[in-house]
Amino acid sequence: MTSHSRSIFWSxxxxxxxxxxxxxxxxxxxxPAPATPTTAATVSGSNLVTIKNFAxxxxxxxxxxxxxxxxxxxxxxxxQVASDPGxxxxxxSDSLANGASFQFTFTQPGTYAYYxxxxxxxxxxxxxx
Numbered sequence: 001m002t003s004h005s006r007s008i009f010w011s012x013x014x015x016x017x018x019x020x021x022x023x024x025x026x027x028x029x030x031x032p033a034p035a036t037p038t039t040a041a042t043v044s045g046s047n048l049v050t051i052k053n054f055a056x057x058x059x060x061x062x063x064x065x066x067x068x069x070x071x072x073x074x075x076x077x078x079x080q081v082a083s084d085p086g087x088x089x090x091x092x093s094d095s096l097a098n099g100a101s102f103q104f105t106f107t108q109p110g111t112y113a114y115y116x117x118x119x120x121x122x123x124x125x126x127x128x129x
Contacts, residue, residue, distance in 0.1 A: 048072065049124065051079050051096070056124035065128055068105040073098055079122070084113040
């Protein structure tokens with residue numbers, strides 16, 4: 001799969017997950033289901049991404065244009081956050097040791113796929129509205 005195809009695939013997955021989270025339970029009646037952990041945060045949620053257990057949490061974050069996102073490494077291993085090629089605006093952190101943070105302000109709307117350059121299987125998405 002080419003890098004472009006992979007970006008389109010992950011973007012489509014991110015959008016589908018966000019819609020699923022937004023519209024789940026809209027037609028249910030009675031008592032709401034108990035809250036469960038989720039891999040996506042919505043616009044009204046936090047602008048913090050935790051790096052822990054070799055994963056970004058939330059894996060998908062939806063924010064408004066102009067929001068600053070902070071990634072904080074809570075793993076013992078170092079991590080480095082970098083946008084995939086083709087994102088509206090590229091970003092990259094230095095290597096983040098345990099307890100270190102990186103901030104980036106998203107000034108343009110779009111979908112920003114990113115990954116850890118040290119551990120490329122670690123992936124996340126920021127959706128800027």
